[in-house]
Structure formats: structure tokens, C-alpha cells
Amino acid sequence: MFDVPPPADFSPTLDEARTLLERVWGHADFRGLQASVIQEVLAGRDVLAVLPTGGGKSVCYQVPAILRPGVGLVVSPLIALMTDQVEALKQQGVAAARLDSGLTMDERSAVWRAARSGELDLLYVSPEGLASGAMLERLAELPISLIAIDEAHCVSQWGHDFRPDYRTLGRLAEIFPRVPRIAVTATADARTRDDILASLKLGEARVFVDSFARPNLQLTAERKVNGSRARTDARVVELVRERRGRSGVVYCGSRDGCERVADALRDAGTNAIAYHAGFDARERDRRLERFLAEDGAVMVATIAFGMGVDKPDVRFVIHADPPGSLEAYWQEIGRAGRDGEPAEGVTLYGPSDIAWSLRRLDGRPMAEEVKQVQTRKVRQLFAMLDGATCRPQAVRRYFGEQDAQPCGVCDVCGDPPATFDALVPAQKALAAVQRLGERFGRTRVIDHLMGRTKDVQPWEAGLSTWGVGADLSLIGWRDVIDHLMFEGLLVEDPNEGKPLIRLGDPQAVRAVYRGEREVRVKEPPTRAVALDKPRRNAGRNLAVEGLDADVRARFEALRAWRRDRAVEQRVPPYVIFQDKTLVEIALQEPRGLDQLAVIPGVGAGKLERYGAGVLAALEAASG
Known part of the structure; x- marks a missing residue:
């Protein structure tokens, strides 16, 4: 154990935290469980907080880090995520810095000097960096106010994005025994939460789990037509065209898919940017900067992209290829x-x-018990996608919210699919696969x-299952077989590019044979696609599109002013002001700094830095 200086005996109050929130972030009070989480950390106690994406997880450790004496240490998995948060904090007047491989030696030295002299409130590091004994020794010389472990699901082998370097972070409990630690994530089921607590040695931590509801999201799932890449690409282009001018993310399962879909979108007139691990770090950074800075840009990326993206005005996420679990789905959506x-x-x-997802699991080195859990997660995702239950309700119940109610806005709620009792066809299909060996x-x-x-052979024509399904259409049988695969009753063997299907979980198959398990399959849709156009203006920024002409003109002038400031500083526009803040400014049309100061999202730091420029932009827009 290192000789770590003891933290000062000082516990800021929640009222002080609220005052700080209003001064720095421009918000009058905390949301959801933020206040409860912050109160625990301010008191010096450990916490695990599972809050939904967009639920303000970072504030839960940023506020206590600023109020408690010393520097707050934040462990973050991605350079993009660290850079984004540090730049946003600097815009708000908070002393923050990062240590990562993208810094020069001189820049790293400057960060350490600032930390030693007490000039930093927050210091962001990577788990790989903490693996270095030299970094830990230098950190041990500093008064650490708290330790935050962001994206804590990466700790768990049961989670959807396990990272071995995260597994070693439990030793921070021994190195900094009197420093409060807070682990935060947006997606962790009960088993993953238990693993996080055990791995990080957070046995005494209080656990906060907020609702996973995202009422502003409208979710839709569509079966691919014949599984054809060309048809899928064309459908993605169609979906993006219907949302022209809006910022979005398209997820693809491979690098080739990213390039192909991005090319198709660009050919169709969309500002599409491909992003995957095949580009070097500098090129990835350049492409990410474009996406963050350019209005209406669409990022076409592999499914690993997104954890470090805090762009607030992404209006849609399209999965051209689905992820491998409900956790990954909910985080990416x-x-x-x-x-x-x-x-x-x-x-x-x-x-x-689903066959691709399962093959990918087979290719990963993991314990058999872990593989079984991950396989079940894959099947749970596809059962939700192909099911007839409200999609957000199904996901929320998966995460333990048993009282979750239908959302009323997803495709299932808006147009409930008709289903039919497919027990007998399922029994016939399973029996046919079995008798065909x-x-x-x-x-x-x-x-x-x-x-x-x-040219049927006598041995086949003599089987009891030959021709027993003539009463169901070809499309109907395809739907039944697909559903049985989603449910794990049938599995697909790749067989070197010529897939074979075989029986799946023996216990579940026996339950179907005995009639003990219900099988209901969605009837084929009456039209070729499930979504002709976005319903209920979903994906639109209603606050912007409903503005009067004069207010809209002020808003556009403010956006232009913000864009210029962002270019000057080489930062994403939204770290200066988010769209919703500019909308409020355009609506209220403040005449002085005192009126501008009370608008949500305008903290003291931004008021001092940008107040005069905002007022000048408004005056110019008003003529």
C-alpha cells in the first residue's frame, strides 16, 4: 500500500451542492436520484449508481469532486469520452484535465504540476494508465477527494462490454482506503451489479438503480427482407432520407458494412461519416470531430462506437445490424x-x-458459464425484437422494473401486431428437423x-413429417422457423457458409412437444415495410420546429454564433450551449446579463465567457 495522505475531514452539504449546480451548470435542482447519490458521496461513502443514458451520471461525481477538498480521480474507458467531458467542464469554468496517450510529454507534465499545486478539481485517467505503477505512485502523493469509475459495466464479465483492465480497479480500495468511490453505469442487470460490487470491493456501497424509462424515445423493430445486404442497405438509406437534416447514428456489424452503408448514404445526398477501428486514432478523432461539429451529420459506425459520445441532439439511432444483448441495445439506442x-x-x-451474434460468441475466449449467460442475452434481445410486447416495457422488466407499463409510443403500442397460435406448426417444424437428422x-x-x-427420395417421403405443413404458406413457415430460432428452440450451424439448423435447448424443445410452452408468432405484415414514415413527429426537435418565424430567426442566429465560437476553440458546438438552451434564449430574448443568467443551462462561467456575445447575436438578429 502506498503512503496516501488522508483526506480532510470535511463534508459539504446538499444545499452547497445545489448552489454549485446552479452556478456552474445553470440548473436550479437535481434530477431523479442525483441528489441521493451526491449526498452519499459528499458524506464520504461508497456508491454504485445505475442511471439511464442521459440521466446525468457525470454530475453525480463532478459536483462532489468540486466541493470536497482535493482532486477527483475519474476512471474512463475512452479517450473520446474523457476529452468530451474535460472540454465541457472547462467551458463551465471547472478546472479539469486528462491524462492519456494522446498528450505530449510537456502536456502531461503540465497536468501533473497543476494537480500537485491543487489547481485541479477533476483528473480523468484510463484504466490502462492506472495499470502503471508509476501513475499510481504519483497519484498517491495527491489528496484525492473521490474516485469515480465511469461505465462501470466494463468491470463485469456478465456485462456487454467487459474489459479486463477494469477488473484490476478493485485494488484502488486498498491503495486509497479512506477515499469514497462511486461506480456509475447506464446498463447493468442484477447479476452484473453484483459482479461490479464484488470486483471493485464495494461491499458496503449503497446501490441506487433509477428507472430505465426513456419516454422521449420511440422504438421500432423491422424484420429484414430476405436478409439481403442490398435490401437492408436500401432500407437504411430510405429511413435516413425520411429524417433528412437530422443528426443520427447508424450501427453496422462490420467495418465493410460501415463503408458500404456510408457510401450509399453519401450517394443519396446525406452527410454520412464512416467510423470503425480500421482507421488510425488520428483519423477516428478527425471523423468524430466532424460528427460532433456538423449539423445533420450521420455517423455510420461499428457497434462498439458510442460510449464516448455525449452529443445531445442525436435525433435517431438505426441498427442496420443489431447488437448482442439488451444492455448493448439500450445503451446504443x-x-x-x-x-x-x-x-x-x-x-x-x-x-x-442471431446466427452471426452466436458465432461471434463462440470465437471469444471465455468460461463456459459466461458463454451460456451471453448466449441467453443474445436470445433475449431477439425475442424482444420479434415479440409482440411493448419494447421499452420488455427492456425495463429485463432490468428488474417489474411494474413497468406499456410506453404507448413504440411500434408495438402504436400498431399492435396480430399473432397466431403456432404451437402445432412449431411441433411440426421441430419434429421435421429432428427426423431429417x-x-x-x-x-x-x-x-x-x-x-x-x-426429387424426393423414398426415405424422406416415408417420414411422418413429410408434407404435414401444406396448410401453412411459405411466408408463414419462414416466420415460424425464424421465431423458433429467436427463441432458441432451433439454432443455426454456419457449416462453412451453408447453414444447417438443428434443435436448440433440449428442455425447451421437450416443453413444446408436450404442449407446455406457448408459441405465438406474429402474422406477416400487410405491407412490405413496418414503418412508412416517422410517426408523431418522432425524432424531430419539436421545440425548434414549432417556433414562430421571428423566434426561429433568433435561434438560427444564435446557432451561427455558436458555430463560429466552436470552430475558434476546436470544440463541439454543444459544449458551448445545447440547442435547448439556445431555444430558451431565443424565446425569452433577454435584454441584459441579469436576464440571461436565469435561463436554464447558462451557468456563471458561461455567462462571463459568452454573455456579451449572446446578447450581441440577439441584437443583430432583431435588426
């Missing part, structure tokens, strides 16, 4: 609508996607059930 305005999440999915693909099994196999 949560990139949209962080400003609280209406936004959309659209997911395209098909049986080939699990040696054929989906099309061949369907042909067998419908009695359409070309």
Missing part, C-alpha cells in the same frame, strides 16, 4: 435524444443476425414440411 427531445431508435434484424438448412426443411422437395 440511448445515444439518441440525450437532450430530452423526441428521438427514434429503429432496429433491423433477421435470423442471420439436423442435416439441412431452413429452405430444405420448409420444402420437406410443405411436401415440395424436388
